[in-house]
Amino acid sequence: MSVLKNMAVCDLRGLSAEAAGKITEIINAALVLLPKGASEELLGALQAIKKTNVASVIMVDRDVEVKTRNGFCEITAADCSPGSESILLLNGLCVINAMPEDCGARLIVNGCAIEHDSLRGHGGIQFIAVNGLRTYADFDHVKKLHGKIIIDAAYLQRLEPKTLLLDGTRLTFAKDVTPELLDEKQLTIKSNKIYCPEALLTSVAVRCIDCAPKVKRR
Secondary structure: OEEEEEEEEEEOOOOOHHHHOOEEEEEEEEEEEEEOOOOHHHHHHHHOOEEEEEEEEEEEOOOOOEEEEEEEEEEOHHHOEEOOOOEEEEEEEEEEOOOOOOEEEEEEEEEEEEEEHHHOOOOOEEEEEEEEEEEEEOOOEEEEEOOEEEEOHHHHHHOOOOEEEEEEEEEEEOOOOOHHHHHHHOOEEEEEEEEEOHHHHHHHHOOEOOOOOEEOOO
16 A cells, blocks of 8 residues: 655556555645546546645546646746646746637646736636636736846836736835836736835835835835
C-alpha cells in the first residue's frame, strides 16, 4: 500500500484497477486527474482513495496535456487549444491575454489571475478552481518589474498607454508624477506595496489591483 504526497499534479490516468487499489491516500496535491471513460472497477478504485488537502479532482481524456506554470507567466492563444481541452495549472501571478473565441483552456490558479477585459463571457476559458484572486483589467501591454522601483514622470512618459504594470515587491511614485499623467497613461497596477505622494493617493488607488497605496512620508 502506498501514499502519494506533495505534488502539483497527481496523474492517475494510466493506472489499472489493481494499481489504484494499492494507493491508500493522496496528500497535498493541487490537481488530481482521473481518466474519462474508465471502467466501473477502475473508477471505483480511484474514488476510494482518500484525498487530503487536494485542491481539485477532474476527469479528462488520457491524451489531454497538462501544462504547469510557476511564478509569473503570461497566457496567450499559443498556450490554448480549440475548444477547452488544454489544462493549465498556474502557480503564482498569471496574466491571461486577449484571445480568439475558438481558443480554450481549463485553468487551476493558485495565486492571482488577471484576465484581459475582453475575456468576460469568453466561452473557451474555464476556471476549474481559483485559490486566490481572479480579476479583470483593460490593458494592451504588460510590463514586469523587479525590485524596489521608483516610478517618475520620465519613466511614465516612456510607457505605452494601457500598460499593466506588475511588481512583486514595492513601487514608489515620485513627486513629479501628476494625476493628469496617470490619466493619460491609463495604467493598471499590481504590486505587493505601493507608495505615492498624498496628492496622488486617489489617482493611484483607482488603478490598483488588490493593494491600497500608502502615503510616502519622505
